[in-house]
Amino acid sequence: xxxxxxxxxxxxxxxxxxxxxxxxxxxxxxxxxxxxxxxxxxxxxxxxxxxxxxxxxxxxxxxxxxxxxxxxxxxxxxxxxxxxxxxxxxxxxxxxxxxxxxxxxxx
Amino acid sequence: xxxxxxxxxxxxxxxxxxxxxxxxxxxxxxxxxxxxxxxxxxxxxxxxxxxxxxxxxxxxxxxxxxxxxxxxxxxxxxxxxxxxxxxxxxxxxxxxxxxxxxxxxxxxxxxxxxxxxxxxx
Numbered sequence: 381x382x383x384x385x386x387x388x389x390x391x392x393x394x395x396x397x398x399x400x401x402x403x404x405x406x407x408x409x410x411x412x413x414x415x416x417x418x419x420x421x422x423x424x425x426x427x428x429x430x431x432x433x434x435x436x437x438x439x440x441x442x443x444x445x446x447x448x449x450x451x452x453x454x455x456x457x458x459x460x461x462x463x464x465x466x467x468x469x470x471x472x473x474x475x476x477x478x479x480x481x482x483x484x485x486x487x
Numbered sequence: 488x489x490x491x492x493x494x495x496x497x498x499x500x501x502x503x504x505x506x507x508x509x510x511x512x513x514x515x516x517x518x519x520x521x522x523x524x525x526x527x528x529x530x531x532x533x534x535x536x537x538x539x540x541x542x543x544x545x546x547x548x549x550x551x552x553x554x555x556x557x558x559x560x561x562x563x564x565x566x567x568x569x570x571x572x573x574x575x576x577x578x579x580x581x582x583x584x585x586x587x588x589x590x591x592x593x594x595x596x597x598x599x600x601x602x603x604x605x606x607x608x
Contacts, residue, residue: 381549412592414594414595416532416595418532423582423597423598423599423600423601424524424532424582424595424598425597425598426594426595426596426597429587429594429596430594435596467531467532469532469534469594469595471592471593471594472592474537474546475534475546475547475548475549476522476534476537477534478531478532478533478534479531480531481531481532
């Protein structure tokens with residue numbers, strides 16, 4: 381099983397600032413990496429797939445990068461609606477696995 | 488618009504069974520893999536099971552293998568998850584999620600709103 385490790389667990393950032401979230405895989409997942417956003421009481425929502433492709437309707441301030449074992453989700457200028465929990469997920473091999481999540485909170 | 492609507496959750500005792508359903512609309516159902524993902528209270532996401540578009544291939548997390556069974560009825564556009572021998576640690580919100588392909592290398596989009604399963608005596 382591929383273990384996905386996200387860091388940090390919690391990230392405190394002020395609105396308008398840049399946020400960088402990291403995700404590491406225990407073995408290569410190529411570019412088969414997705415990022416999801418989840419807000420309290422809501423289902424997760426796809427934000428990034430293929431490590432760097434924004435899903436439909438996702439603003440350009442969100443960008444994903446990386447391949448192999450190291451991945452990054454960057455939010456260039458945080459808006460109030462961006463504060464949530466973000467999960468990475470590998471879909472390169474079964475069982476598909478998620479990271480434990482990074483909570484992005486307002487500083 | 489793609490829609491996924493889960494149902495069937497509830498309160499059960501340890502050792503009992505439950506069947507979850509996910510009714511889908513807005514896409515060619517048999518062309519896409521489907522998955523179940525769960526989230527225990529206050530915890531992260533855990534993939535549970537996936538099934539190919541045809542229904543001929545399935546995978547399970549080790550934590551549920553032998554107890555849960557995923558299936559689909561392509562004539563009814565409905566996904567199922569049979570949960571047997573339930574344990575307290577199976578307590579979670581169960582989401583169904585549409586895969587991006589018929590089987591391999593599929594990300595999940597969209598997700599249903601979830602159904603809560605509580606296992607307690």
